[in-house]
């Protein structure tokens with residue numbers, strides 16, 4: 001199942017799809033935010049990107065519709081069944097207290113997820129870190145310390161977002177080095 005969401009960590013946010021897999025969370029938004037994720041800190045996921053859930057519930061508060069059915073108009077039903085606790089999802093909209101609404105809105109707009117493990121090196125797409133750009137000529141990629149030694153691409157401390165930037169960097173730095181040899 002995938003959902004349009006805004007994920008945030010360390011003052012960076014991405015609005016893309018998140019994907020629920022049988023192993024955990026993945027998808028473009030999760031891959032993007034992994035560049036900024038610190039193991040000890042949670043990321044925040046807004047599952048109602050672009051929608052004000054509090055305002056939507058308030059507008060419909062007079063209705064006797066079950067909360068789960070109302071939320072299923074905003075998010076997939078299967079997700080709501082798993083995510084919202086039965087105590088709240090079974091209540092009718094006109095039975096929700098202000099505190100219930102606040103709890104629902106917070107859970108859906110600021111879901112804090114603390115990851116314990118990643119898929120690891122074998123499944124990683126890019127690396128953070130590497131040979132410092134300060135140690136290299138930006139014209140030729142040649143080491144400043146060891147003449148004749150060149151570094152290009154992934155092995156340098158340059159990491160791009162999704163969107164082809166890492167390929168672009170590998171090709172551009174390779175071209176720069178190749179042209180100077």
Ligand SMILES: Cc1cc2nc3c(=O)[nH]c(=O)nc-3n(C[C@H](O)[C@H](O)[C@H](O)COP(=O)(O)OP(=O)(O)OC[C@H]3O[C@@H](n4cnc5c(N)ncnc54)[C@H](O)[C@@H]3O)c2cc1C
Pocket residue numbers: 123124125126152153154155162163164165166167168170
């Ligand atoms: C699954 C996946 C998906 C990706 N998707 C994207 C994407 O959509 N867009 C994007 O921009 N980037 C993407 N990337 C990142 C991108 O592939 C890398 O940033 C880029 O390939 C780095 O190029 P490179 O030439 O520096 O290194 P590499 O492509 O890793 O090339 C290094 C080469 O050196 C060879 N090698 C290693 N050791 C030795 C040795 N001792 N002797 C001889 N040869 C050796 C390796 O076999 C390899 O062929 C993805 C990466 C993965 C893993």
